[in-house]
Amino acid sequence: MNNAFFLAFQYLRATKLRFVILVVCTAIALSLPINTFVAVNLLSDKLTERGEQTPILIGKKGNEFALTMNALYFRGTVKETVSMDVYQDMSDIYEGMVLPLYIAHSASQTPIVGSNIDYFETRNLQLNNGRYYIGLGEVVVGAQAAAEFNLDLGDSVRSDLQNLYNIAGSYPLSLKVVGVLEPSGTSDDAVMFTDLKTVWALDGLLHGHDNVTAETALNGESTDENLEATAAIFMFSELTDSNREEFHLHGSESEMPISSVALFPYNQLEKDKLLGRMALSEDLQAVQPIEVVDDILSIVLKLQQGLYVYYGMLLISTIFFYILVVHLSLQLRQGELILIRRIGGSKQTIRNLILAEIVLVTLASILMTIVFSWVFMLLINVGLSQLSG
Amino acid sequence: MSDVIVSVKNAHFSYPTRKGSSSFELEIPNFTIQSGQQWMLMGPSGSGKSTILNIVAGELVTSRGEVLVLNQRIDKLTESERQALRIANVGFVFQDFPLVPYLDSIQNVLFPYRINPQLKLTEGVYNRALLLLDNVGLSSKSTRFPSELSQGERQRVAIARALIASPRLILADEPTAGLDIKRSHEIMNLLQEMAVTQGVGLLVVSHEPQIVDRFDNVLCLGGEV
DSSP, X not given: OHXXXXXXXXXXXXXXXXXXXXXXXXXXXXXXHHHHHHHHHXXXXXXXXXXXXXXXXXXXXXXXXXXXXXXXXXXXXXSSOEEHHHHHHHHHHOSSEEEEEEEEEEETTEEEEEEOTHHHHHTTOOEEEEOOOOSTTEEEEOHHHHHHTTOOTTOEEEBOOSOTTOTTSOOOOEEEEEEEEOOOSXXXXXXXXXXXXXXXXXXXXXXXXXXXXXXXXXXXXXXXXOOOBOTTSOBOOBOOTTTGGGOEESSOGGGSEESEEEEEOSSHHXXXXXXXXXXXXXXXXEEOHHXXXXXXXXXXXXXXXXXXHHHHHHHHHHHHHHHHHHHHHHHHTHHHHHHHHHTTOOHHHHHHHHHHHHHHHHHHHHHHHHHHHHHHHHHHHHHHHHHHO | OOOEEEEXXXXXXXXXXXXXXXXXXXXXXXXXEETTOEEEEEOOTTSSHHHHHHXXXXXXXXXXXXXXXXXXXXXXXXXXXXXXXXXXHEEEEESSSOSOTTSOHHHHHTHHHHHOTTSOOOHHHHHHHHHXXXXXXXXXXXXXXXXXXXXXXXXXXXXXXXXXXXXXXXXXXXXXXXXXXXXXXXXXXXXXXXXXXXXXXXXXXXXXXXXXXXXXXXXXXXXXX
């Protein structure tokens, strides 16, 4: 067979274009089902892992999917928020970790996650540089977001304008980067973290402006302290050390909005009690993210099965294509085959030659499939980290 | 006394018939090729020249009569035995497909060793291939591919290939077809010279009368010896 492989190699070398087309077509047909399998498994692992790490989410009754995507993967916004007193109630009742989450704003299209400092410990997020936020207007940036926007300590990022046409609404604020996280391989890498008050400031619920004096007030002659400011008063668009003290909340903190509350009960009993209690609530829902993830994955798996049927057909058509190419090439090589027969080559010699060519094309296709799959793995990992971000 | 390489007596060949078509019948003239003899087989197209060549090569078998190659009745041998006899003793030169297009000159000369398991490719064989290429004047073109050679050069490589396995007989089917007279004589000079040098029998099939004077033994189909 050595001579057959030698001749097959020489032949394939002389017909490079045909060889490359065959190899690429076969590699695509082989790598599609493999890559789909790998992608679905990676997606499944990523989603499931995150789902398992967040036992329960509390939010307004409604779309469980939107609530899960917002709280776990920072995608989209919830239609209706809950108030901070839901978080305070849960903190009072349960001994497990309770985290408020408010995800409604972004800076450079990167979600801003409002929570408290316990979030980092609960998600096991480590600082690579700097410190955690301690004051208003400070953000800690995920590793991927920091790399993407070249952010480092001391840099400023401006929040995105929520509604361009609402001139009476809140203004974008300039936020200061005080920390950068280590990569975690989760959706936390592609976001910025800040405290809830900063997010409320982005909402305009907590704001700062020049002092209202009798000269700048609508009711300047009023003798009591309730002065009503005119629209001309200067609103702070940046949180700085000098104006931070001027920012204040209008209303009670317990009435301020949050997207959801994430609960990490200590044990199953506590979890079941919580779910039972929430089932009786008229306006709140308790969502187990892992169940939502399972629902998503069941749809993905059905799609995957459909794709496998399609890939099977593609593979069969590739095999027929290959048979056709071999058949046509043998017709084109009739002269060579007659020469082989005339100078003593047997039918077995010709069979060996064709077999050697098929083996070489198949080996090259497998190698190409490995390369395709490796490149795909790199891309899917980047894609999944972006998806999870 | 010279060895008899090929002996044909009272041989008759007919192609298998298809329904409704007449068969091809060929009465083969008697002839004997002895070691070192050079024969030419000529006749018009369709007269059966190539058929006789294929019968001597053992690719076709006569329906009656006797064809001896190196004292073996070719019609009594199995296909694999005929193949073994051909590999060991017969070299071929063709006009229609002289060389394998994807192999360079040296690999074309070595081609019989690549496709016949009973021929073992050794360093000695490789050196012999280089020597043969030198003998046909192509030592500087051993790494050229057929597409990089002229038609005459391709035939020279084919002659070297025909001699690589040290055959007892060379069968040449229209080796000068498509060549001008000057190049035809060059190729025939080389073929006959190599046959003499290597001491092998030569049977050339051609319909070109300009080379007939080069042979002492000419077999005319439809004519006489």
